[in-house]
Amino acid sequence: MNIYALVKRTFDTEEKISVQNGGIAEDGAEFIINPYDEYAVEEAIRVRDEHGGEVTVLTIGSEEAEKQLRTALAMGADKAVLINTEDDLDELDEFGAATIIAEYLNDKDADLILAGNVAIDGGSGQVGPRVAELLGINCVTTITELKIDGDQATVVRDVEGDSETIEAQMPLLITAQQGLNDPRYPSLPGIMKAKKKPLEELELDDIDLEEDDLEVKVERVDVFLPPEKQAGRVLEGDLQDQVKELVQLLRTEAKVI
């Protein structure tokens, strides 16, 4: 089976976010594989181990994303592709990101593509379903279970707490929801092997795209932080009185009950 996993490099969830020159400050920040994409990579590896084939991890980004690709290779992916847009693009919206990925995958005959349900930085959740649509293949989002039998997959989809069991035709793009699996940590031998696995680096030219094809349709005009939440009041006194006071405050001051 020809399997692709889409991974995005993103800020470690521990990081505080600050704004600098109209963008998010990146200096000194730690980066990780988007957590939902770890589920995608893990599931890709499991499907390969069960059905055979090859897992390729794909990212769009700068050279710095090689680190996350190596991590995915160390987990067990076979090959990695970096589409480096650093020299070509100042701006990229979801339309553009999906266009690049779909253009790359267009002639690859993927049987299964796995993406994260959402990137915890950009947060649009658009890239997976857009890619599926551009490739003209079937797509199910936010899945928590995947079983493949021939050209048919059975998936469980999380729909705001409900679970739908869906029979889906392959080729298929799925987006991973939390609970799909427990991503493995790369083992030491895995890390050693990963260094020798193929990592191909491409630029837009190589996939026949030009800057003009990717002109943003949505433009960012500002980035700001929410007003810092001020610590409020910790109540004092006898516990029973505190509870009375709290309920009164919620009713009369905050007016929320």
Added chain:
Amino acid sequence: MSKKVIVLGEVRDGALRNVSFEAIAAAKKISGGGEIVGVLIGDSVQDLGQELIQYGADRVVAVEHPHLKYYTSDGFGQAFMAVHEQEEPEAIVFGHTALGKDLSPKIAAKLQSGLVSDVTEIEGEDDDAVFIRPIYSGKAFEKVKINEGPVFFTVRPNNIEPLAQDAGRSGDVSSLSADIQNLRSVVKDVVTKATDGVDMSEAKVIVAGGRGVKGPEGFEPLKELADLLGGAIGASRGACDADYCDYSLQIGQTGKVVTPDLYIAAGISGAIQHLAGMSNSKVIVAINKDPEANIFKVADYGIVGDLFEIIPMMIEEIKQLKVNA
């Protein structure tokens, strides 16, 4: 320029979801006085048309088909595109719900258009509209504008005030027939779990438990409090990882991001990933036995103590209040 806007009315358990009324209000803001057309898709939904109109739609188009009983992106995509072809709108608004998140990017790809997902606020009106949306799970926000093509966005539930229902408004509800065929995904079974009450993303009140609830049964008093307040229960990842509850309840950077009017955190320490998912709630109450817990830094009101004592007291107190009211 005035714009014709189509708004998808989302139906759950036979009723329209609030977020659809919020989407109509958002549509009005950017329409410049243009027509607002509600769209209903399902196996039996046309009757809900008047309600969309009472909330501000000018007319409604319904697509009904037996294959639309359950949501599938192919089925709803075909139905929506049939309406799109008929109406040729300049703008489209969906709710940022499971359905909206799944369908909107596929429609945007078909239309080769931009899409602004998860809008919490709109500044300015008509052509000058600027959309505000959270990034980094609410640790920051961005303002974006649409340069080209249709104005297409999804609104996060609970953030944009709907228009008041006007029972006197009426309008045309028409039906459009569409071929719904070749569905590549078929829903075989649906298991409703977690919430038999209010959906977390639309709840006005959320009572959330963390590792401090100590077990699945520890959620019982929280659930009672949530029911009493007409709210939903939620959880930290700590509670989910410990198997006290289902992952679908997880709130935070890798779970749901919620903005209820009232968020009660019980036995939750307040890790940065949890705060990302809830710190934009309007009022936050923290209950934790550790006075140093981080959650107190974002709480409007805090009580230091044992949640198993405090929650039952709150339940009694609120019951009293209701009796007296």
